[in-house]
Amino acid sequence: MPNYTLCIDTSAGTTVAVLQGDETRSEIHFDENMKHAERIGDAIAQAIAAAEINPSRISNVVVGRGPAPFTGLRIGIAAALMFAEGVGAKLWGVTSLDAIALAAFNKLGVAPGAATKPLLVTADARRSEVYWALYSGLSKSGAPILVEGPAVAKPAALEELLAVKEFQRTDLKINAVDLGKVFEAQLLDGTASQSVSALYLREADAVAPKDLREFGKRVSG
Incomplete structure (x- = not known):
């Protein structure tokens, strides 16, 4: 009986796919980056x-771990956890930027195991920042090889950090199909991970309110 893999990512929009090995059986994409809760079930x-x-x-079940802002990312991870538990499937985590890197290398025609110029992958982190990671190519099984990151930085700071390096860039977006393909390659490499801890890389936007009573004491003192 063939094995099927459900792939979920909410690091940007909402993207979901079903793979049977290397074959894409279906894929659904919603581009809105603020409606993950409304979209994930339908997707x-x-x-x-x-x-x-x-x-x-x-x-x-393969889920993107980000990096991404807190609210959207946790919705995808929670949905993957619940679905996997409900059907008795194994749960796996993949760095979302890895999926973008794989798509970019494929578009550039980079073969697994071949030498290539490093690839810079970025994604919107809001607050006028970007998430980034640097990849040196693909493993023999076709998994992206991470050499730096993932991290978050201001675009100017990132340019300064990487000024002495030559690298390729990509403006591709995350796609659940590529997430699944990274997972399949990592399985072959023996590097697939069942960790689904979220890569926020910074504190959540929402913070607990200060104790107003304590604030009043400091002011009156």
């Missing part, structure tokens, strides 16, 4: 329906 349901399989046929 999963639509992807499974389009793949024409019963949810119980899913044996692996």
Whole structure:
């Protein structure tokens, strides 16, 4: 019986796919980066329906770990956790920037194991910052090889940091299909991870309010 993999990422928009090995059975994308809670359930349901399989046929669930802002990222991870538990599937985590790197290397025609100029992958981190990671190429199994990052920085600071290096750039966006392909390559490499801890890389935007009573004491003192 064939194995199916459900791939979920909410590090930017909401992207979901079902893969059967290397074959893409379905993919659903919603570009809005502020409506993950509204979109994730429909996206999963639509992807499974389009793949024409019963949810119980899913044996692996792969979720993007970011880096990404707190609220959107945790919705995808929570959905993956609940789905995997519900159908008894194994849960795996993949760095979202790895998926972008794989798509970029494929677009550039870089073969697995071949030498290439390093690739800089960036994603919007809001607050006038970017998430970034630097990759040296693909492993023999086709998994992106991370050499620096992931990290968050102001664009000017990133340019200064990498000024002495020659690298390629990409403006591609995250796609759940590529997330699944990274996972398949990492399985072959023996580097696939079941950690789904979120890569926020900084504190959440929302913080607990200060104790107004303590604030009043400091002012009156």
